[in-house]
Amino acid sequence: xxxxLLIRDSRDTDIPIITGIYGxxxxxxxxxxxxxxxxxxxxxRRRADMLDKxxxxxxxxxxxxxVGYAYAAAYRLRPAYRFAVENSIYIDQxxxxxxxxxxxxxxLIERCAARGYRQMIAVIGDSANAASIALHAKFxxxxxxxxxxxxxxxxRWVDSVLMQRALGDGDASAPPERPDR
Numbered sequence: 001x002x003x004x005l006l007i008r009d010s011r012d013t014d015i016p017i018i019t020g021i022y023g024x025x026x027x028x029x030x031x032x033x034x035x036x037x038x039x040x041x042x043x044x045r046r047r048a049d050m051l052d053k054x055x056x057x058x059x060x061x062x063x064x065x066x067v068g069y070a071y072a073a074a075y076r077l078r079p080a081y082r083f084a085v086e087n088s089i090y091i092d093q094x095x096x097x098x099x100x101x102x103x104x105x106x107x108l109i110e111r112c113a114a115r116g117y118r119q120m121i122a123v124i125g126d127s128a129n130a131a132s133i134a135l136h137a138k139f140x141x142x143x144x145x146x147x148x149x150x151x152x153x154x155x156r157w158v159d160s161v162l163m164q165r166a167l168g169d170g171d172a173s174a175p176p177e178r179p180d181r
Contacts, residue, residue, distance in 0.1 A: 030126035056111035116179035127159035
């Protein structure tokens with residue numbers, strides 16, 4: 001039985017492990033369409049940018065060690081999209097399958113809903129990424145489309161699966177003037 005997880009806001013001191021987790025996914029996986037792993041400084045800059053804009057950036061910690069992280073960012077930059085966020089979740093390769101995604105995703109959903117966002121989008125790299133698709137479906141996301149062969153990585157064409165779920169009232173009522181960032 002896995003040890004309990006602590007879900008908390010990320011800290012500056014988490015950047016090295018976050019960089020390592022993400023770097024592995026960039027170099028060996030298809031969840032990210034980046035082809036070169038960003039540096040420690042770049043990952044710190046990206047996190048600071050998300051936090052400055054008021055988006056949540058959280059980690060899962062088990063026995064004092066960060067084993068995964070998740071964050072939300074603007075889905076698109078045009079003003080009409082201001083109530084929609086895109087989520088990203090990355091788990092340490094050594095800890096996959098241990099319920100970390102199932103702890104991070106609802107915590108991220110809750111934080112985004114509390115800030116007034118109304119829709120969350122998952123852009124899942126690789127239509128064969130059954131684990132990520134199942135994780136999102138478990139928490140209320142529905143598949144809304146697939147971009148076939150949209151990216152080229154690791155010597156093959158890769159799809160992107162788009163999934164969506166409502167946050168809070170979704171589109172059942174008018175949103176606040178701005179999300180509470």
